[in-house]
Amino acid sequence: MSTDTTQSEDILAIAARWKAEGEQVAIATVVETWGSSPRPAGSRLAVTASGRLMGSVSGGCIEGAVADAAKQAMSSGEPALLDFGISDERAWEVGLSCGGKMKVFVEPLT
Amino acid sequence: MRAEILARLQAERAAQRPVVLLTRLSDGEQHLWPQEALPAMLAEAARAALGAEKAANVMLDGEAWFVHPHNPPLRIIVVGAVHIAQAMAPMAAPLGFSMAVVDPRRAFATEERLPGVTLSTDWPDEAMVALKPDIRTAVVTLTHDPKLDDPALDAALRSEAFYIGALGSRRTHAKRVARLKDLGHDDAAIARIHAPVGLDIAAVTAVEIALSVMAEIVAARRGAALGQPRPIPAPEQGRVSIGIGA
Structure with a gap:
């Protein structure tokens, strides 16, 4: 499984561009994984308050929940550390069905 | 992430210089290495992350830091x-x-x-x-x-x-x-x-x-071992294995 953190898309460049366009932007980053998580630490997702999404932090399992948390981070201005895993009720609902666990850091771009 | 940090990070990457983004997970405080002087432990973790091309988590004074390397392409x-x-x-x-x-x-x-x-x-x-x-x-x-x-x-x-x-x-x-x-x-x-x-x-x-x-x-x-036959994993117990011819 891949362990490096290079991404084909430059999510940071996209986040910067959205910000320059006047959007409210948050960046989510996978910071830790256990088991068969689909994306390695360092994977990023950029989100806008208007609902634009680019990049990924999982195979699609938790992007929705992360986007919700990103919107909260944008309105509060505060970062958040999210835990997803099979032991977590909420994560089970949003379906990290690969059976892995991961932590995702969500921060507003200020 | 502050826009100023993002701009500096992108400038380093555009110049094809290796750079590490360090984030304190409790409050989102961020630094760039080697562009900023950091406590030895964080600097060492940053250096190691660049070498391994792998992000890492380290603890310093009871605080968790995420160490995110960005190597040039x-x-x-x-x-x-x-x-x-x-x-x-x-x-x-x-x-x-x-x-x-x-x-x-x-x-x-x-x-x-x-x-x-x-x-x-x-x-x-x-x-x-x-x-x-x-x-x-x-x-x-x-x-x-x-x-x-x-x-x-x-x-x-x-x-x-x-x-x-x-x-x-x-x-x-x-x-x-x-x-x-x-x-x-x-x-x-x-x-x-x-x-x-x-x-x-x-x-x-x-x-x-x-x-x-x-x-x-x-x-x-x-580091793929191409040219060598790949081992076929043993089927898990209770799972029906299908169709790999002997």
């Missing part, structure tokens, strides 16, 4: 601005490589044929001195012309390039090996050259050959 140096090089160019960037093409034949090495690629019309020996292939570089020769391919392979073999590939049939390669041995390269060095170049996917068109070469470069980068 890997490079592919292609000798020969030929049709296969043109097909490789649009594959390189999405796979995380920046590509340079060397060809002293100015009719071939044009911006129109290879948009977005670093072009050199120097002779390959000079070009290789300037491009300095390192452990994050793949070198591929595509010209079939010993005058162009040989000096590039000679330089590649004297470098730490993680991948060296040479287009040409087995017969062509046998002759090439003899010439490279005359230049002082031993069997172990010669064995570094992937020839015929590319994974055997029975490629016919230039794009298919480009795909096979790119796949082989990715395999080398990821």
Whole structure:
């Protein structure tokens, strides 16, 4: 499984561009994984308050929940550390069905 | 993330300098290394993360930090601005490589044929001195012309390039090996050259050959044991195993 953190898309460049366009932007980053998580630490997702999404932090399992948390981070201005895993009720609902666990850091771009 | 940190991070990346973003997870405080002086433990973790090309988590004074390395892109140096090089160019960037093409034949090495690629019309020996292939570089020769391919392979073999590939049939390669041995390269060095170049996917068109070469470069980068049969994992108990013929 891949362990490096290079991404084909430059999510940071996209986040910067959205910000320059006047959007409210948050960046989510996978910071830790256990088991068969689909994306390695360092994977990023950029989100806008208007609902634009680019990049990924999982195979699609938790992007929705992360986007919700990103919107909260944008309105509060505060970062958040999210835990997803099979032991977590909420994560089970949003379906990290690969059976892995991961932590995702969500921060507003200020 | 503050816009100012993002701008500095992107500037370092644009300048192709290695940079590490360190984030304190309790409050989102961020620093860049080596651009900022940091406590020794964080600096050491940042250095290690760059070397391993792998993000890490460290604890300092009871606080968790995320250490996120950003290395410059890997490079592919292609000798020969030929049709296969043109097909490789649009594959390189999405796979995380920046590509340079060397060809002293100015009719071939044009911006129109290879948009977005670093072009050199120097002779390959000079070009290789300037491009300095390192452990994050793949070198591929595509010209079939010993005058162009040989000096590039000679330089590649004297470098730490993680991948060296040479287009040409087995017969062509046998002759090439003899010439490279005359230049002082031993069997172990010669064995570094992937020839015929590319994974055997029975490629016919230039794009298919480009795909096979790119796949082989990715395999080398990821340390895949290609050419050896892959072990078939034992089926889990209770799961029905299907259809892998004995």
